[in-house]
Amino acid sequence: MVKAYTQEYIYKHPWERVTSASYRKFTDHENRHILTHILEVDTLSCKVDPISKKLYTARAVTVHFPGPWFIRKIVGQDVCHCIETTIVDAKTRSMQLTSRNVSLQKFIEVEEKIQYEPHPDNPKIWTTCRQETNIHIKPLPALASIAEKAEQRYAEKVVKYSATGREVMERICIYLEAESAQIGL
Template sequence: MVKAYKQEYTYRHPWERVTSASWRKFADPENKRILSHILEVDTLNHKLDSDSGKLYTTRAITIHAPGPCLQKFIEVQEKIQYDPHPDNPDSWMLCRHETSIQIKPLSALASMAEKVEQRCAERFVQNSAKGREVMERICKYLEAESGGISL
């Protein structure tokens, strides 16, 4: 069983500001309180598609989850994509966030696995809201830093 969900969020900031905020999100010391579950972020791979101009990045994010240690049994895949917003492509960004959570096969505990997946999904939704809060704060900081000039 896989628990998957999708979210969309509009950042009312230009591309350059949103992408800068995305790179600063985990490095900013002020975010330690809000994103206290994030222990470490490592960039594993960068790939620039020269035909499309898209940058693909693979990161490994180590998190702390209170309770029993389930790391051997849970697999999480997360994909975040930023695109110009169709209603205002020069000034806004549309963030598409997809997450899938899977408990590795435990046939004897299948009903419990489904409940654990659901609880994990609920926590990821809560934590992604915190991540958006951090992104908005960084975007506003970058806007103030640039004197309100759109990049």
């Protein structure tokens, strides 16, 4: 059974600032103590399509496996490797991130999609963030009865980490706002 969880958030910052903050979220050193579940982030590719002018980025993200302790015990590891792909279309002012785990797929599949777009009511200064997370824990025969509870616990962790990520994004947006004010943008 696949569980889908959707969250929506409004950043009271322009789209350009929010998308810049998204790229910096994992790389700013001061965020390491907040995003403790992120162990490592490496950029695999970054290119601009010459025809569409869209920016395509792929990053490898290693995270502390946020699943319930008993699932970590069964799978025998507490880290998970993920691939995050990003498409930025500056012309339409749209940014979509998709993250999927590439390890532990025998036990769990997680896909997270985040879409950033200008807010329809205030497009110049607000940005809408829609996040959808799909979780599918593949139960072992002995665990079939608790797979749903495990998915729920995993979802609770996702919600917690999402809130922490938004907090970091807000802080970076404020920093970027102050930085642009200093140089007169």
